[in-house]
Amino acid sequence: MVIGLTVKVPLSWTSHPFFRSKVKLEQQVQIEMIKGLDVEFVYVIDGHDLLPEIEETIEENLVQEEQVKEIDYRPLAKKSMRVSQQRFVKAVNDSRTVFGKVLSDPEGAYREAATLVEDLVENLYESETPHLTLVGSGEADVSVTQHGISVAVLSMMIAHALSLTKKEIRDIALGSLFHDIGKLKVPEDIRRKRGELTDVEANFLKMHPNFGYDMLKRTGLFPEAMLDIVLHHHEFIDGSGFPHQLTEDKIVITTQVVSLANDYEILLNQYRTPQVALGILFKNHSKKHSDKLISVLVKILGIYPPGTVVRLTDDTIAKVMMTTSDVKQPHVWSCDATGAEPSFRFLLSEDVQVKEVIKLDELSEGAVKTLQANNPISFYFNHFNHQENQ
Structure with a gap:
């Protein structure tokens, strides 16, 4: 084709x-x-x-x-993913500390947030071709801070692909970290409600961008571009977002980037299947975001984003752990149909590819346990490149 x-x-x-x-x-x-x-x-x-x-x-x-195929890169790839996981956990913990200081010590919160942003920027620019790897906090549900770090990583990857300036990328990172801080003013029984929200509850939840903006604006410390992200991260270019129903010409590019990354992450948390979330975004949300940004996001995620459960051409089951230069040969954690014989596999060194995506309800209990297929999905930067290590 x-x-x-x-x-x-x-x-x-x-x-x-x-x-x-x-x-x-x-x-x-x-x-x-x-x-x-x-x-x-x-x-x-x-x-x-x-x-x-x-x-x-x-x-x-x-x-x-x-x-x-002549070289076994698995140890290097596994080490790089372990580093990504450690960095992600540290970033989530640092973000949680920052959130705890926003009201009691806003200057301290700003300083620590700025340090965290610099760490993220440094991690992004470690090489010219960053990839995404699957990470997690070990928690059963995705917390506000975990969601914030994952949105920051996706947003920064998009911004990097668009060749935005480092200042814009720093604003994107800072805005992503704090974009949902207003949810802390929403009662927990509304935030964590499993069923459908009532109209009153839904409208209250939709106030969280205003709550977050007001909370941070009062400190007088945070830049306007970052505050715009916090206030408008649920705005869409077709005017269907909230709180102000802005259209494309009223939404700056940094906010558009975070809006897209956040929209995808929401779908991902809802469906727990990365490729399904991507398909729904492409099919049902395409008018909400610019074609250019969606195209960039798809290229970053690949057709089998990290966290996707797949069947390989040798009929083993696997979970995608990290994207690579070959969309059909990502790095995976695999097992047989029963969940036995688990192993990390570097498909680029094998004559094996992804055959198809598997629905979670098609997996055996053993495979679900081995692959941790039901675990929440988050992303972090990874810079392992087998071509650079040859």
Whole structure:
């Protein structure tokens, strides 16, 4: 498949993230998403065959893959993910400390938040090609601070891909950390309610951006760009957001970035399946965000985002742990159908790829336990690159 072709996906429209089965390929991200579907072919409706032009590139890639297979990178990859996990836990703990000081010691909270932001920025820029890795706090539910760190990481990755300035990235990081602080003024029984909220409860919860903005504005310490993120992180470019129903021309790019990352994280926490959350975002929320930003997010997450449970071509079950340069060969934690024989696998060094995504209710109890498939999903930066370690 190449850009310029019009193809028909041989699936029901409910089984893919596009509005209809006939798709004109205008962006590389569309091709990558089709490659991630459970289809062996697509129908070419219109366009011309460009395969001869890319044969040479394919041959070069095959040679490179053969070279990669000669080295076992698993220990290095595992070590890099362990470092990411440690950094994430520290960031969540530091964020929790900051939240505890906002009212009693605002200057201390600001200083510690600024230090945390610098740590995040330093982690982002450790290499030119950061990847995402799966991390968690060990808690049963995603806390406000854990959510804030994960949104910050996603937002900073998007901003980095857009080549935003370091000042803008710092504002994005700081705004992401504090974007939900206003929820601390919402009663816990509303915040943690499992069932549907009443209209009164829902409207009260929607006040959290105003609560957070007022709380931070009163300190006189935080920059306006960061405060705008806190106040408007639920605004969408089509005017359907809150609290002010802003449209695209009224929402600055830094706030748009955090709005998208936050929207995806909310869907992720709701469905606990990264690829399903991405598909819903692409299908049902595409008017809420700019096409450019969604395209960048999809490229960062890959068609199998960290946390996705998949079946491999050797029929083992696996959970994606980290994205790689090859969308169909991420780093995974795998087991057999019963949950036995667990192992970390570096698919780039194997003749194995992702075959399909598996629904959680299709897993055995043993596989769910081994893969920790029901655990909350968060993200952090990772800079392991097998090509740089050759």
